[in-house]
Amino acid sequence: xxxxxxxxxxxxxxxxxxxxxxxxxxxxxxxxxxxxxxxxxxxxxxxxxxxxxxxxxxxxxxxxxxxxxxxxxxxxxxxxxxxxxxxxxxxxxxxxxxxxxxxxxxxxxxxxxxxxxxxxxxxxxxxxxxxxxxxxxxxxxxxxxxxxxxxxxxxxxxxxxxxxxxxxxxxxxxxxxxxxxxxxxxxxxxxxxxxxxxxxxxxxxxxxxxxxxxxxxxxxxxxxxxxxxxxxxxxxxxxxxxxxxxxxxxxxxxxxxxxxxxxxxxxxxxxxxxxxxxxxxxxxxxxxxxxxxxxxxxxxxxxxxxxxxxxxxxxxxxxxxxxxxxxxxxxxxxxxxxxxxxxxxxxxxxxxxxxxxxxxxxxxxxxxxxxxxxxxxxxxxxxxxxxxxxxxxxxxxxxxxxxxxxxxxxxxxxxxxxxxxxxxxxxxxxxxxxxxxxxxxxxxxxxxxxxxxxxxxx
Numbered sequence: 001x002x003x004x005x006x007x008x009x010x011x012x013x014x015x016x017x018x019x020x021x022x023x024x025x026x027x028x029x030x031x032x033x034x035x036x037x038x039x040x041x042x043x044x045x046x047x048x049x050x051x052x053x054x055x056x057x058x059x060x061x062x063x064x065x066x067x068x069x070x071x072x073x074x075x076x077x078x079x080x081x082x083x084x085x086x087x088x089x090x091x092x093x094x095x096x097x098x099x100x101x102x103x104x105x106x107x108x109x110x111x112x113x114x115x116x117x118x119x120x121x122x123x124x125x126x127x128x129x130x131x132x133x134x135x136x137x138x139x140x141x142x143x144x145x146x147x148x149x150x151x152x153x154x155x156x157x158x159x160x161x162x163x164x165x166x167x168x169x170x171x172x173x174x175x176x177x178x179x180x181x182x183x184x185x186x187x188x189x190x191x192x193x194x195x196x197x198x199x200x201x202x203x204x205x206x207x208x209x210x211x212x213x214x215x216x217x218x219x220x221x222x223x224x225x226x227x228x229x230x231x232x233x234x235x236x237x238x239x240x241x242x243x244x245x246x247x248x249x250x251x252x253x254x255x256x257x258x259x260x261x262x263x264x265x266x267x268x269x270x271x272x273x274x275x276x277x278x279x280x281x282x283x284x285x286x287x288x289x290x291x292x293x294x295x296x297x298x299x300x301x302x303x304x305x306x307x308x309x310x311x312x313x314x315x316x317x318x319x320x321x322x323x324x325x326x327x328x329x330x331x332x333x334x335x336x337x338x339x340x341x342x343x344x345x346x347x348x349x350x351x352x353x354x355x356x357x358x359x360x361x362x363x364x365x366x367x368x369x370x371x372x373x374x375x376x377x378x379x380x381x382x383x384x385x386x387x388x389x390x391x392x393x394x395x396x397x398x399x400x401x402x403x404x405x406x407x408x409x410x411x412x413x414x415x416x417x418x419x420x421x422x423x424x425x426x427x428x429x430x431x432x433x434x435x436x437x438x439x440x441x442x443x444x445x446x447x448x449x450x451x452x453x454x455x456x457x458x
Contacts, residue, residue, distance in 0.1 A: 011164055011230040013239040018168030019313055020223045020244025025174045026106055026310035027215035028255050029303040031369070033280035035212025036265040039205025042198040044265075046206045047213040048256060052249055054416035055217040057409040058380050061387050062221055063241040067234045067401040068390075070227035073324030074317075075379045075386075080328075082386035082393070089446045091382040092325055093439060097375035099318035100352050102219060103149070104359035105369040106311040109278075110148050111141035113304040145360050152312045153353040156319055157339060157346045163316050164226075170309040177302030178251050181281050182258045184295055188288050189261035196264040207423040211373055214420065216252040218376055219310065220244060221383075222317030229320075234400035259284050279303065315349070322348035330446065370428050374435040377424070380417040384410040 011019075035044040071077040075095045080088025156163045199205060223240055227233040230240075259268045259280055267287050268280035277283050281303060285296050323345030326335025339346040359368055387410050390397060403409050425432040 011226060011236070013236050013243075015164040015168055016223060016226070016230065016236055016240025017243045017247070018171045019164060019226060019316070020220055020240055021175065021247050022167045022171035022309040022313040023219040023222045023317065024217055024244075024248055024310065025171060025178075025251075026109070026307045027218055028178055028251055029174075029281060029306040030109060030278050031215040032212050032256070033259070033265075033268045034276065034278065035209035035215075036260070037269050037276060038201070038212065039209035040198050040200045041194055041196075041260050041265045043201070043203070043205030044209040044213060045256070046203075047209040048216065048252065050416055051210065051213040051217065051420070052252065054380075054413055054420070055220065056245060056249065058384070058413035058417070059220060059241055059245045061403040061410040061413055062224060062383060063238055064399060064401055064403045065383065065387060065390075066224040066227050066237045066241070068397060068399050070230065070233035070237065071324065073328065074221065074224040074227075074321060075383045076321065076324060076328075076330075078386045078390075079382050082389040083382070086443075086446075087382065089330055090439070090443065091379060091386070092321070092330060093442045094375040094378035094382070095321050096318070096325065097435070097438065098219070098372045098379060099222065099225075099314055099321050099375075100355055101359060101368050101372040101375070102314045103311055103318065103352075104145075104356040105365050105372065106307055106314070107145035107148050107356065108141065108360055108365045110304065110307045110311060111144035113279075113300065113307060114144045115140055142360065146357055148308075148311065149315075149353045149356055149360075152308075152315050153349050155312065156316050156349050157342060157344055159342050159344060163312070167309060167313050167316070170305050170312070173302060174306035174309050175247070175251065177299060177306065178255055180295070180302075181285065181299060182254045185258040185262050185284060185288070188263075189258060191261070193261050193264045194257070197266075207419075208427055210420045210423045211370070211427070214373060214376070216256075217245075217248055218373065219314055219317075220248065221376070221379065222314055225317040225320040225324075238401045255281075263287055315352070318352050319345045319349040322352055367431050367434075370424070370431045371435050371438075373424060374421070374432060377417050377421040378439075381414055381421070384414045384417070 032044075035047065038044070039047065065078045066074070069077055069081065073080075073092065076088055076092030079091035083091075155166060201208070220241075223244065224237070227237055230236050262268075262284050268284050269276060271277045271283065279300075282296055282299050285293070285299055289295055322331065322335055323338070324336070325331040326333055326337070326348060328336070335345075335348045335351060337347055338344060362368070387403070388407065391406070
């Protein structure tokens with residue numbers, strides 16, 4: 001490859017841990033509690049157990065692929081090599097959908113969190129534009145989200161080392177916030193609260209809660225997309241993935257149990273007026289300490305930092321995934337070039353930011369997150385199929401790390417991912433149709449316009 005297509009190697013084990021945990025940690029601060037409204041404590045709890053099994057088995061299996069083929073393309077590269085260009089494109093497109101559509105949803109949440117620190121006069125009133133009425137609160141939230149995109153896209157452009165160092169810092173703060181929350185809440189923990197109205201809609205609620213259980217771990221796979229910028233990726237990726245998934249499983253169990261144990265699952269879903277709240281940790285602390293307590297304010301601030309950690313980290317991974325699509329010729333070649341000075345995928349980062357801002361303007365945050373989850377599950381299934389195919393067709397391929405308990409682990413990952421995909425499609429069929437339409441249109445574009453003499457992914 002020429003210099004304009006090469007990424008700089010600068011990431012070590014600690015930075016990889018920070019990225020792996022940072023990609024995901026916002027899911028501990030918002031979203032997962034909505035699964036309690038679907039399935040109660042037992043419903044979300046059972047779903048979370050299955051999701052933990054899925055992510056542990058998937059992560060270990062995915063690590064084998066990442067170490068064997070360290071590339072910015074991640075799942076796209078693995079599928080391209082194992083299953084051919086067409087399925088490689090499908091895997092890459094699913095990956096792009098997940099990575100590109102996650103940040104705008106998180107950016108909207110950042111705007112919503114940040115406005116809590118602003119004077120009420122700043123978010124009152126409304127504006128008229130083209131015959132439509134827009135609240136000042138919505139406008140402020142939108143502006144904050146767009147500013148966040150501009151800032152963190154710039155940080156990623158000036159260098160992955162600077163971006164990863166920032167990610168490590170905010171991740172450490174976000175982890176500390178979860179530990180603080182658990183320390184305070186465990187003092188009020190009661191086992192009877194876990195068993196209070198635990199399965200309000202029967203076992204059907206387990207399936208309804210699966211997408212929300214995924215929020216605890218969604219996007220850890222982004223770590224594979226910085227393998228090309230990792231020092232000794234064949235060794236460091238194992239440490240990065242392994243330490244990240246262990247940390248996240250511990251934080252998930254701690255956060256879930258300590259939240260519900262305070263006063264039952266309703267206390268982390270509904271506020272005093274009965275409205276569903278997408279901020280379970282401050283809601284739980286408010287129920288025992290009140291909204292005037294300093295810890296309540298600290299958790300809101302740290303929750304914002306947790307959102308920033310995931311937002312920033314996924315922007316980093318999305319840039320690498322789009323960059324590889326361009327570098328290989330499956331998207332415009334300009335996306336596959338790096339910045340002359342910083343050696344980062346600047347073009348890909350800017351294009352992703354533009355798409356993200358357009359998505360934010362739609363105002364469909366929930367639908368955006370769901371589409372991202374569909375992309376993730378598609379990625380998981382195709383990646384595991386790729387692992388099986390490579391083991392069969394290329395048994396002598398260099399594999400610095402091999403998934404333990406093969407073929408059980410990748411098989412479990414496929415089965416649980418498939419169940420989760422079907423469950424999500426059933427409960428979100430309209431969004432699933434939109435996702436399928438995007439995939440079909442993208443695939444048709446690929447068939448018609450892709451040049452057969454494009455490079456083949458290594």
